[in-house]
Amino acid sequence: MKIARFLLLLVFFASCKTQKPVSEIKRGDGLFELFVEDENQNAFVSDKKGVFNSSGMVASAHFKASEVGTQILKKGGNAADAAVATFFALAVVHPFAGNLGGGGFAVVRDADGNSHSLDFREKAPLKAHRDMYLDENGDVIKGKSTLGHLASGVPGAVDGMVSLHEKLGSKSWSSLLQPAIDLAEKGVELTAGQARGLNRYKETFREVNGQETPYYVKADGSDFEEGEVFVQSDLAEALKRIQKEGADGFYKGITADLLVKEMEKGGGIISHQDLEEYEAVWREPIVRDYKNFNIISMPPPSSGGVALIQLLRLTEPYPLKEWGFNSGKTAQVMIEAERRVYADRAKWLGDEDFVKVPVKEIMSRPYLEERWASFNEAKATPSSEIEGGKVPYYESDQTTHFSIVDKNRMAVSITTTLNGAYGSKVVVDGGGFFMNNEMDDFSVKAGVPNMFGLVGNKANEIQPGKRMLSSMTPTIVEKDDQLFLVAGTPGGSTIITSVYQTLLNVMEHGMSMQQAVNARKFHHQWLPDKTYTEEETFDMEALQYLLNTGYQVEIGRSLGRMDCIMVHPNGLLEGASDPRSENTSVGY
Numbered sequence: 001m002k003i004a005r006f007l008l009l010l011v012f013f014a015s016c017k018t019q020k021p022v023s024e025i026k027r028g029d030g031l032f033e034l035f036v037e038d039e040n041q042n043a044f045v046s047d048k049k050g051v052f053n054s055s056g057m058v059a060s061a062h063f064k065a066s067e068v069g070t071q072i073l074k075k076g077g078n079a080a081d082a083a084v085a086t087f088f089a090l091a092v093v094h095p096f097a098g099n100l101g102g103g104g105f106a107v108v109r110d111a112d113g114n115s116h117s118l119d120f121r122e123k124a125p126l127k128a129h130r131d132m133y134l135d136e137n138g139d140v141i142k143g144k145s146t147l148g149h150l151a152s153g154v155p156g157a158v159d160g161m162v163s164l165h166e167k168l169g170s171k172s173w174s175s176l177l178q179p180a181i182d183l184a185e186k187g188v189e190l191t192a193g194q195a196r197g198l199n200r201y202k203e204t205f206r207e208v209n210g211q212e213t214p215y216y217v218k219a220d221g222s223d224f225e226e227g228e229v230f231v232q233s234d235l236a237e238a239l240k241r242i243q244k245e246g247a248d249g250f251y252k253g254i255t256a257d258l259l260v261k262e263m264e265k266g267g268g269i270i271s272h273q274d275l276e277e278y279e280a281v282w283r284e285p286i287v288r289d290y291k292n293f294n295i296i297s298m299p300p301p302s303s304g305g306v307a308l309i310q311l312l313r314l315t316e317p318y319p320l321k322e323w324g325f326n327s328g329k330t331a332q333v334m335i336e337a338e339r340r341v342y343a344d345r346a347k348w349l350g351d352e353d354f355v356k357v358p359v360k361e362i363m364s365r366p367y368l369e370e371r372w373a374s375f376n377e378a379k380a381t382p383s384s385e386i387e388g389g390k391v392p393y394y395e396s397d398q399t400t401h402f403s404i405v406d407k408n409r410m411a412v413s414i415t416t417t418l419n420g421a422y423g424s425k426v427v428v429d430g431g432g433f434f435m436n437n438e439m440d441d442f443s444v445k446a447g448v449p450n451m452f453g454l455v456g457n458k459a460n461e462i463q464p465g466k467r468m469l470s471s472m473t474p475t476i477v478e479k480d481d482q483l484f485l486v487a488g489t490p491g492g493s494t495i496i497t498s499v500y501q502t503l504l505n506v507m508e509h510g511m512s513m514q515q516a517v518n519a520r521k522f523h524h525q526w527l528p529d530k531t532y533t534e535e536e537t538f539d540m541e542a543l544q545y546l547l548n549t550g551y552q553v554e555i556g557r558s559l560g561r562m563d564c565i566m567v568h569p570n571g572l573l574e575g576a577s578d579p580r581s582e583n584t585s586v587g588y
Contacts, residue, residue: 043325043519045534046579050514050566053587057573058086059563060402061097061490063584064188065089066577068179069404070586072171079406080108080168081176083414084161086402088180088239090416091157092232093188095216095434096197097400097418097490100238100250101259102436103156104399104416105298106164107285107474109483111408115296115476116168117285120160121467122153122438123278127269130462133444145444148208149268151424151437153468154278157416158242158250163280168410177243184236187229193582195224201422208266208425215427234432251275258430266426268435277465288363290316293507294478299359301351304473307496309363310341312503314372320508326520326538328545329377334504335524335531335551336381338497340371342526343386350459351467357459380550383529398422399472399490403565405573411486411565413474415495441468449527471495477503485513487564489578494532497523498560506566513566513576521559532557 051057056079058069069086073079083106090098103122109115131138133145145151165173190198202217209215215234218224241249249255256275263270286297286305290312297305314337323330344362352359361367374381399417417436418424424437443460460469473495474488485506489498498521505516520537524530530552537555538546546553561581566574575585 042536044515045520046518048514048518048579050512051575051577051585051587052572053575054572055407055588056082056405057565057575057585057587058082058402058404059565059575059577059583059585060086060090061400061561061563061581061583062090062093062191063582063586064093064183065098065402066584066586068183069402070588071179072176073406074588075171077171077176077406078111078169078408079404079410079412080164081171082404082406083402083412084165084169085176085179086404087157087161087414087416088177089183090400090402091239091433092180092183092235094194094400096194096421097398097416099155099157099416099418099423099436100242100431100433101152101155101157101428102416102418102423103153103438104160104414105302105470105472105474106160106412106414107296107298107476108164108168108413109296109411109476109478110168111410113481115285115287117283117298118160118164118280119283119298119301119467120156120163120280121301121470122156122436123274124439124442124462124464124466124468125154125269125274126271126464128439128462128464132462133439138445140445140448145440145442146420146424146437147204148424149263149266149426149435151439152263152268152270152426152435153438154270154274155436156278156280159247159278160280162247163282167282173246174243177239181236181239181243184232184239187231190224190226190228190230191582192226195226195228197421199223201425204425205422205427209427209429213427215432216422232432234430238431238433251278255431259428262426262428262431262435265429268426286359286363288313290507292480293484294481295503296476296478298472298474299352300349300357300469301467302470302472303345303349304471304496304499305475306349306359306363307341307345308473308475308500308503310344310368311337311496311500313363313365313368314340315504320504321510325505325509326522326542328538328542331522331538331542331546332377332549332551334501335522336375338500338524339381339383339386339526341496342524343383344371346526347387348459349469351469354463354466355459378549383526386526399492399495401474401488401490401561401563403486403488403563405483405486405565405567409483409567411476411483413476413486413488415472415474415488415490417470417472417490438468441470473499475499475503477507483567485564485566487562489560489562491560493525494523494559497521497525498562502560502562502564513564513574517562517564517576517578523557523559530554532559534559
């Protein structure tokens, strides 16, 4: 039997002064292991409370960015204005994932109740080709699609913000950039988490950018410390060019020259033509019903919206509220839904500008009923027996999130990314910003997992100018046709399941927004055939149920970094930022 099949449940509390009770648990294979019971075990990772206010709310990964967005709202800006300002502020204060050199998706519900979705996902450079990360034997070259200049796609972030402002903004473009410029010029105090992150990767930054790199590494080699003021002068100048010239301040002129020069220096393939031809695209959002709720989410090339609807509709017939939050039966149904949906993701999803994606078909209830036919409540369905579903008329062929609601109840949900932590680790010399490593989100080779363990096939193969598939799931929910909540998270392959569980926590289990964010989560993505859980997600009874029915469970991962907002019946806004990190909600 493979080691991966064993569940590590023997927990040692060497530092504890009191003896805790020990229980026996029977595994699915009939063997017994010990499990140390913790009297403090509960359903939530924290007792963090939500932030309440009536006029407006911004929930993001960094308190400074949330403050910037809230100040824009206070000055009469709408949620789109605040989103632009928050986005550029995150590029300064949250270099781990906030960015100029990446891309993302936005879902918007305007004050009149109209829904919009904006695709500013990165694109493969024109010189890209299907086998660019394979060796002469056709094998994947480890690290080539994740580290260094060749890993970067053409950035869409700046054009995305310009497009959002042009269509839905109300304040002057210049005023929305100024807060980020001030933060970059004057400096921002590093949080404990930011200091740790920069220190952890400093040798990689040097490896990729040269030993004498002036960016994100201290000249004397010492570590950054919490509270240290971090100034980014080159990034400030890049932001000023965007402030003055809009998209041309990034895709043309000095910044474009710096970016292309950086690519040429390190063997990257992004050209001036790539930059000049990039355009963000407004797409028709995914809008589907779930009971008395409307779910508004992102269409391809994000897989998030399609997958979220599939998951909700597969579990819709079951009495999850009656069974209870994270009970064995509730978890089983959700895991089996996740297994089938991620198999569909691998087979069908890609950039609709290049391949036909059967979006309507695979979200339809008849299709999902067929996918569910193999479900057996007596035992787990092995992933080896699940593949992408059949659609007869189909023609074959690290991240951050923020949510905003304004006084008129316009809502914006944006997820943006560099992909991995600090992207490709490449810093554009003279520009001061990281480039993405989004090329890894393509199917580098059919059937070979990417950095998040996700498997893809032909629909997501590399082609010049194509947008790579994403798991980003910016989502807005209406209840009885009124704005109800705004949600999203970073987390790679776990984004979809984290959003899914957070929505169910509210819609089925009656949690407040902050409780739903705090709640412990689990994740299954078809391959590998494991259920990943946070510590203490399942109680003894639920865990025994899952083991008895044949599930492999791996405990220990932290799942999600949610930033969400709920509109309560009395009109109060509840901002809910994840206690798993330094995320913060600010309202007024």
